[in-house]
Amino acid sequence: MIEHIERLLKSRIGLDAESVGRSVIERAVRQRMQAQHKSTLEDYWITLNGSPKEQQALVEAVVVPETWFFRYPESFKALATLALERCTQLNATRPLRIISLPCSSGEEPYSIAMTLLDAGLAPEQFQIEALDVSDKVLALASRGIYGRNSFRGEALAFRERFFRPQDDSFVLDERVKSRVQLRCGNLLDGNLFSTTPAYDFIFCRNLLIYFDRATQVRVLDLLKRQLQPEGVLFIGPAEASLATQNGMQALGRQQTFAFRFAASDAARPLNLKPPSRPLPPMPRQPAPAPRPRSAPIVAAPAAAPVAQPTRSLWDSVAELANAGHCEQARSLCEQHLQTEGPSAQAFYWLGLLSDVQQHSDQACGYYRKAIYLDPQHREALTHLAAHLENQGDQSGAQRLYRRAQEGGKSA
Numbered sequence: 001m002i003e004h005i006e007r008l009l010k011s012r013i014g015l016d017a018e019s020v021g022r023s024v025i026e027r028a029v030r031q032r033m034q035a036q037h038k039s040t041l042e043d044y045w046i047t048l049n050g051s052p053k054e055q056q057a058l059v060e061a062v063v064v065p066e067t068w069f070f071r072y073p074e075s076f077k078a079l080a081t082l083a084l085e086r087c088t089q090l091n092a093t094r095p096l097r098i099i100s101l102p103c104s105s106g107e108e109p110y111s112i113a114m115t116l117l118d119a120g121l122a123p124e125q126f127q128i129e130a131l132d133v134s135d136k137v138l139a140l141a142s143r144g145i146y147g148r149n150s151f152r153g154e155a156l157a158f159r160e161r162f163f164r165p166q167d168d169s170f171v172l173d174e175r176v177k178s179r180v181q182l183r184c185g186n187l188l189d190g191n192l193f194s195t196t197p198a199y200d201f202i203f204c205r206n207l208l209i210y211f212d213r214a215t216q217v218r219v220l221d222l223l224k225r226q227l228q229p230e231g232v233l234f235i236g237p238a239e240a241s242l243a244t245q246n247g248m249q250a251l252g253r254q255q256t257f258a259f260r261f262a263a264s265d266a267a268r269p270l271n272l273k274p275p276s277r278p279l280p281p282m283p284r285q286p287a288p289a290p291r292p293r294s295a296p297i298v299a300a301p302a303a304a305p306v307a308q309p310t311r312s313l314w315d316s317v318a319e320l321a322n323a324g325h326c327e328q329a330r331s332l333c334e335q336h337l338q339t340e341g342p343s344a345q346a347f348y349w350l351g352l353l354s355d356v357q358q359h360s361d362q363a364c365g366y367y368r369k370a371i372y373l374d375p376q377h378r379e380a381l382t383h384l385a386a387h388l389e390n391q392g393d394q395s396g397a398q399r400l401y402r403r404a405q406e407g408g409k410s411a
Helices: 002-013 022-035 041-049 052-062 073-090 107-118 135-143 157-162 213-225 237-245 308-322 326-340 344-356 360-373 378-391 394-407
Strands: 096-100 126-132 163-166 169-172 180-184 199-203 227-234 248-250 258-261
Touching: 002 022, 002 041, 002 052, 022 041, 022 052, 022 326, 041 052, 052 135, 073 096, 073 107, 073 199, 073 227, 073 258, 096 107, 107 126, 107 157, 107 180, 107 199, 126 135, 135 180, 157 163, 213 227, 213 237, 237 248, 237 258, 237 360, 237 394, 308 326, 308 344, 326 344, 344 360, 344 378, 360 378, 378 394
Parallel strands: 096 126, 096 199, 126 180, 199 227
Antiparallel strands: 163 169, 227 258, 248 258
């Protein structure tokens, strides 16, 4: 019955169950079964299948947003410069058009608004749309009240300018809120943009990693159709290779993950053959990080955090994998995801285990998920780069190798 639910989620929001792990979906189903007072999967399936409202509730239970203000700060620095250049080109003929999707609880679109205001743009010079499939997170965004978890890092001067404290939270200034139009929508809806003009800037970061390859290409094509010829698409770090393989070219600004149309918008055919490199056994103890160009597909993870329970868990996973008990090792990783929530190290290990079992596409999906949670995860970057190299995506592979070598850190 879980398979039926996974297929429903895929048809509704394009979710590839492997991208989040079956345990995450099972946990969400159990939550919704309790909420609906259903004791069996069969009874819940009947309710789910006949209720769009319950389907939406399940989507919101599965898709747990992880966001904060000015995530990937270099992207916003680039936006400030690019927006001023674009305003000069437009010469006051119309305002800038920008969209953030999925916008989650609003941190990204409000960061865009704050960036443009700080860059000196007048409010009437830009329009920002914010789209998400979840009514629940849109309600949070409309409130504009945020806890401390939405403010990370040390560069928090913007909080003094655009927020006022209220109890243990911070309330967003109305001049920022008023620049963002929130709406509910699904990228898989063919009529979503049927009457919508193209955008100058599209932010769609860390969404494509949840889709299978066919859906990734379909959604990327939709975004490209909605992008002005001179426009810029901002995506997540794990999605850069997909963009380069489908007619987009990086702006060349480090850590911005910003793309424009390539000179020739002709996507190269994908070579999805499994890696031809031999798979060595996983050592029981962590090994030094491999040199990027000679990286094997499977390597031991770096030293885990100091806490003994986490270290013991990954040691157990390694011992099971080395003994050939990959399914048991996988089960430990999925149990960790179920009890502790999303974990870069768990997804990284699931990628290694998928490689051992020769499931190349599945492994890439897990590595991308690990990089989403920890953009500087050196081993995940290196292993994903090796896959891209074997698929013929040399530019994408070299980009990941450089990130692993220059800014990566062991997780």
